[in-house]
Amino acid sequence: MANVVTKTSELDRSDFLIQEFGYDDHFHDHHHGDKYQSNFISTYIFSQDHKMIAKQFLITGMIWAIIGAAMSLIFRMQLGFPEESMAWIKPLLGKWITVNAEGFGTLSQDFYYSLVTLHGTIIVFFVLTAGLSGTFSNLLIPLQIGARDMASPFLNMLSYWFFFLAGAVMLSSLFVSTGPFSGGWVAYPPLSALPQASMGSGVGMTLWLVSLVLFVVSVLLGGINYITTVLNLRTKGMGMWRMPLTIWSFFLTAIIGLLSFPVLASGFFLLMLDRGLGTSFYLSEIFINGQVLDQVGGSPILYQHLFWFLGHPEVYIIILPAMGLTSEVLSVHSRKPIFGYKAMVYSMMAIGFLSFIVWAHHMFMSGVNPFIANFFVIFTLIIAVPSAVKVFNWITTLYGGNIRFNSASMYAIGFVSMFISGGLTGIFLGNSAIDIQMHDTYFVVAHFHIVMGVAAFFGMFAGVYHWFPKMYGRFMNETLGKIHFWGTLVGAYAVFGPMHYLGVAGVARRYYSFDVFQAFGHFDGMNKFITIAAIVTFVFQIIFVVNFFYSIWRGKKVTTKNPWQAPTLEWTTPIRPGHGNWPGKLPTVQRWAYDYYSDEEGKDFTEQIEPLKDDEKSVH
Amino acid sequence: MTGLLIILCFALIVIIALQIGKVTDITNKIKGEVEAQNSTNRRVGVYFLIFMVVFLIASFASAIYYRNYMLGFGPHESASEHGGSLDFIFKLTLWVTLIVFVLTQIALFYFAFRYRGNSGRKAMFFSHDTKLEVIWTGVPAVAMALLVIGGLDAWNEVMADVGPDEEYMEFEATGYQFAWALRYPGEDGKLGERDYTMINGSNPLGQDWTDEANWDDIHVNEIVLPVGKKVRVRITARDVLHSFFLPHFRVKMDAVPGMPTYFVFTPSKTTAEYRAQLSQYPEYQKPDPNDPEKQLWETFDYELACAELCGNGHFSMRKVVKIVKQEEYDKWLAEQKSYYLTAIRNTDQDPFNGELLPGETAPEEPVVEEENETETGGE
Numbered sequence: 001m002a003n004v005v006t007k008t009s010e011l012d013r014s015d016f017l018i019q020e021f022g023y024d025d026h027f028h029d030h031h032h033g034d035k036y037q038s039n040f041i042s043t044y045i046f047s048q049d050h051k052m053i054a055k056q057f058l059i060t061g062m063i064w065a066i067i068g069a070a071m072s073l074i075f076r077m078q079l080g081f082p083e084e085s086m087a088w089i090k091p092l093l094g095k096w097i098t099v100n101a102e103g104f105g106t107l108s109q110d111f112y113y114s115l116v117t118l119h120g121t122i123i124v125f126f127v128l129t130a131g132l133s134g135t136f137s138n139l140l141i142p143l144q145i146g147a148r149d150m151a152s153p154f155l156n157m158l159s160y161w162f163f164f165l166a167g168a169v170m171l172s173s174l175f176v177s178t179g180p181f182s183g184g185w186v187a188y189p190p191l192s193a194l195p196q197a198s199m200g201s202g203v204g205m206t207l208w209l210v211s212l213v214l215f216v217v218s219v220l221l222g223g224i225n226y227i228t229t230v231l232n233l234r235t236k237g238m239g240m241w242r243m244p245l246t247i248w249s250f251f252l253t254a255i256i257g258l259l260s261f262p263v264l265a266s267g268f269f270l271l272m273l274d275r276g277l278g279t280s281f282y283l284s285e286i287f288i289n290g291q292v293l294d295q296v297g298g299s300p301i302l303y304q305h306l307f308w309f310l311g312h313p314e315v316y317i318i319i320l321p322a323m324g325l326t327s328e329v330l331s332v333h334s335r336k337p338i339f340g341y342k343a344m345v346y347s348m349m350a351i352g353f354l355s356f357i358v359w360a361h362h363m364f365m366s367g368v369n370p371f372i373a374n375f376f377v378i379f380t381l382i383i384a385v386p387s388a389v390k391v392f393n394w395i396t397t398l399y400g401g402n403i404r405f406n407s408a409s410m411y412a413i414g415f416v417s418m419f420i421s422g423g424l425t426g427i428f429l430g431n432s433a434i435d436i437q438m439h440d441t442y443f444v445v446a447h448f449h450i451v452m453g454v455a456a457f458f459g460m461f462a463g464v465y466h467w468f469p470k471m472y473g474r475f476m477n478e479t480l481g482k483i484h485f486w487g488t489l490v491g492a493y494a495v496f497g498p499m500h501y502l503g504v505a506g507v508a509r510r511y512y513s514f515d516v517f518q519a520f521g522h523f524d525g526m527n528k529f530i531t532i533a534a535i536v537t538f539v540f541q542i543i544f545v546v547n548f549f550y551s552i553w554r555g556k557k558v559t560t561k562n563p564w565q566a567p568t569l570e571w572t573t574p575i576r577p578g579h580g581n582w583p584g585k586l587p588t589v590q591r592w593a594y595d596y597y598s599d600e601e602g603k604d605f606t607e608q609i610e611p612l613k614d615d616e617k618s619v620h
Numbered sequence: 621m622t623g624l625l626i627i628l629c630f631a632l633i634v635i636i637a638l639q640i641g642k643v644t645d646i647t648n649k650i651k652g653e654v655e656a657q658n659s660t661n662r663r664v665g666v667y668f669l670i671f672m673v674v675f676l677i678a679s680f681a682s683a684i685y686y687r688n689y690m691l692g693f694g695p696h697e698s699a700s701e702h703g704g705s706l707d708f709i710f711k712l713t714l715w716v717t718l719i720v721f722v723l724t725q726i727a728l729f730y731f732a733f734r735y736r737g738n739s740g741r742k743a744m745f746f747s748h749d750t751k752l753e754v755i756w757t758g759v760p761a762v763a764m765a766l767l768v769i770g771g772l773d774a775w776n777e778v779m780a781d782v783g784p785d786e787e788y789m790e791f792e793a794t795g796y797q798f799a800w801a802l803r804y805p806g807e808d809g810k811l812g813e814r815d816y817t818m819i820n821g822s823n824p825l826g827q828d829w830t831d832e833a834n835w836d837d838i839h840v841n842e843i844v845l846p847v848g849k850k851v852r853v854r855i856t857a858r859d860v861l862h863s864f865f866l867p868h869f870r871v872k873m874d875a876v877p878g879m880p881t882y883f884v885f886t887p888s889k890t891t892a893e894y895r896a897q898l899s900q901y902p903e904y905q906k907p908d909p910n911d912p913e914k915q916l917w918e919t920f921d922y923e924l925a926c927a928e929l930c931g932n933g934h935f936s937m938r939k940v941v942k943i944v945k946q947e948e949y950d951k952w953l954a955e956q957k958s959y960y961l962t963a964i965r966n967t968d969q970d971p972f973n974g975e976l977l978p979g980e981t982a983p984e985e986p987v988v989e990e991e992n993e994t995e996t997g998g999e
Contacts (some may be wrong), residue, residue: 284877287796362685374775384764388756388760390755398731413729413732417728433778480637501683504690516935518919519925546633620647
């Protein structure tokens with residue numbers, strides 16, 4: 001048998017293997033005329049093809065990322081340069097800029113807080129949840145497990161359109177006269193429950209809630225699909241322990257999302273009742289705007305429990321896919337198996353499980369009984385152990401490698417650096433004693449921006465550069481990719497590094513101005529530096545966007561099926577796979593996803609569809 | 621005009637980016653794919669090494685430059701007794717994470733440099749090593765255990781409420797949009813009962829005037845506390861969430877409507893002592909921009925801030941905190957007037973309007989002088 005296999009030429013080798021050993025499900029006999037991609041609307045808009053839905057998620061996510069980042073620049077300008085007039089941006093922001101008699105423009109406080117709130121909401125949910133997990137789960141799950149499509153292409157399409165609708169509603173809140181919601185992305189009541197508490201808590205908050213409930217629907221539809229697909233549609237031979245780490249990470253992410261997002265939704269429903277029907281789940285003994293409210297007996301802390309029961313798993317919903325992408329990209333471009341494959345899977349499971357029992361570490365100073373911190377501190381710091389294992393495994397994956405540097409692998413390395421830097425500061429915050437001082441200071445801002453914001457973006461960029469050839473049949477431009485990488489790496493550290501010092505000095509977050517307090521006023525220079533670094537970093541992202549769209553149409557064409565010499569299944573499909581992914585039979589998996597044994601033919605890897613040699617033993 | 625310039629700048633960036641992209645595509649074609657990748661690997665490997673050096677130097681240099689703003693370093697020493705134990709855990713964590721940070725970042729970037737690819741080389745096959753993995757699971761677990769024990773030990777001591785026989789003083793801070801209302805218990809040492817439905821313009825905290833403990837309660841405009849005496853702050857909120865944050869004392873606790881919280885601490889340095897300590901540092905020897913006659917250390921005050929987003933005025937909820945010697949405190953306290961007797965007594969708000977309070981003798985001439993108006997009550 002081995003002789004037959006080695007005789008075929010390299011170009012159509014994967015075709016030959018699929019022809020020879022593949023599994024015939026008669027897919028194309030049943031899909032004559034291809035009803036899925038028959039006209040423009042069914043191909044590009046209401047598409048049920050997982051690859052097109054992935055692209056829809058990605059491009060929508062990119063648009064939201066630009067909006068969210070641009071918002072941060074506006075409020076950073078207020079923080080860094082409060083003495084400069086903002087009148088020039090009045091054409092864009094209209095009444096949110098007040099221009100006085102001398103022509104000096106000031107950003108309104110309400111709108112400042114709206115920007116802060118929307119920046120968080122957009123980046124956390126629309127970009128790093130939908131844009132990251134939505135894109136790559138959709139793109140890679142069927143391709144890497146050898147499935148024709150998702151288990152339910154129709155639910156998959158709905159998942160995207162609910163996300164789109166959520167975005168449309170959120171965007172519309174920018175245009176209501178009282179402005180978007182302005183109570184922070186965590187939306188703690190009573191501020192979020194009482195329209196009289198702030199301008200944004202009226203219509204803006206209603207739209208915010210509607211948008212996020214639609215978003216929860218989108219996540220759940222997607223999640224059910226991912227889980228079902230991974231469990232049921234793996235091709236012949238693709239045991240769970242043969243799955244690439246990307247699939248493991250998407251699978252675990254979907255489970256975490258499915259278990260935690262409904263809790264957020266229920267928290268939101270109770271909030272809606274408090275807002276609209278006079279219930280008092282979260283409200284008690286409130287006197288506001290000269291008025292005594294009737295509600296008695298509720299507790300704002302209940303909301304915090306419900307919110308963080310999602311909110312904490314949410315950070316792993318964001319970071320696990322980035323970890324999966326990084327693992328895969330690092331392994332492929334180091335030409336080595338990922339170090340400690342099983343340890344990687346078990347550590348992701350451990351992180352996923354622990355993420356459900358640490359939520360109250362966001363609430364040490366919220367007025368809960370201090371005793372419960374004993375429980376939550378222990379579990380929080382235990383998360384450092386599987387996280388450390390993952391970091392050591394990534395570093396060891398590089399050790400002894402033959403690393404091919406390109407935009408994808410550089411971003412993967414950058415991810416590890418960011419994850420280390422941001423993860424270590426979590427050890428401060430997870431320890432409740434230090435959190436007394438650090439809670440709600442810039443130290444927290446620095447921590448979560450680096451560990452889940454920047455790191456997740458790095459994982460996402462690594463994924464985009466790596467799988468762009470699979471999406472569009474072309475490469476992204478490497479030089480622009482590298483310029484983008486160095487600008488982003490240095491820029492991100494320049495923006496968020498200094499914030500640690502603000503935090504340890506006690507500077508509180510979510511402040512419109514630092515002039516009122518002596519204790520917070522020593523950092524004018526640093527605030528200017530951060531703002532300038534943020535603007536520069538943003539400019540580097542434009543290079544990415546240009547590169548992305550330029551490469552879709554004009555990038556260098558992919559000429560071989562497997563340009564990165566990766567063992568996984570997605571590279572056995574045609575360069576631009578049509579609906580159903582494989583033109584004939586489905587591939588059969590013969591080995592695990594990381595076979596980088598040296599081979600006598602000069603190849604340094606073995607594809608998953610390559611049968612075991614006569615004397616070879618299966619690794620998994 | 622500015623808008624146009626910005627658009628032009630962006631267009632320029634786009635054009636430059638596209639040109640760079642085209643040029644490199646062409647040079648790669650000339651060089652050949654394999655050789656181009658090899659030379660890229662060589663270059664990027666070195667860049668990673670350079671980045672590592674610059675990054676580590678920048679981290680250390682900035683840390684040294686800003687050391688005087690860090691917990692427990694330089695002038696940023698805790699002004700409360702429990703603060704020292706938190707600062708110790710902070711420092712301990714700082715050293716542990718610093719070591720891990722330096723080692724892992726060096727390993728990451730050095731391996732990236734050392735194992736940069738070359739078409740003539742092959743990667744080693746190294747897929748797992750149980751011994752290594754056990755070690756690097758075990759070591760972090762032990763380190764975390766130590767930090768947890770140290771941290772929780774400090775936490776449980778700091779967060780404990782006052783014991784039944786302990787001597788302490790109490791005051792109350794109530795957050796509302798957008799200020800803090802401060803109430804001291806007066807001579808009886810007890811804060812009177814409150815009922816939020818009784819809140820109105822002349823009764824900002826909703827004190828129940830039928831409760832005797834309220835009669836001597838004092839409303840003040842700044843927190844004044846004696847040094848070295850245990851204080852229990854009763855923290856409440858009137859409308860939305862706030863957070864009672866005293867950065868210099870390592871004190872923070874959310875103010876929750878409907879659920880009073882507390883924080884117990886002991887100030888250990890008077891304002892004057894803290895100022896003297898600051899005067900030794902050059903960054904405080906500059907003139908104060910708001911009061912150019914004086915230097916920054918001379919105008920320094922402890923501050924109370926809000927640390928939970930509470931609306932558009934969140935950033936402005938400042939109150940001054942003064943820590944003084946016991947004699948000064950006693951003197952200050954003696955000067956304060958009961959809010960009830962000065963603002964409520966014998967108005968229509970007073971449930972005992974026209975009646976005699978127990979211990980009161982002459983209704984026409986109350987013990988406390990009526991014309992002495994408080995400057996601090998209400999808002």
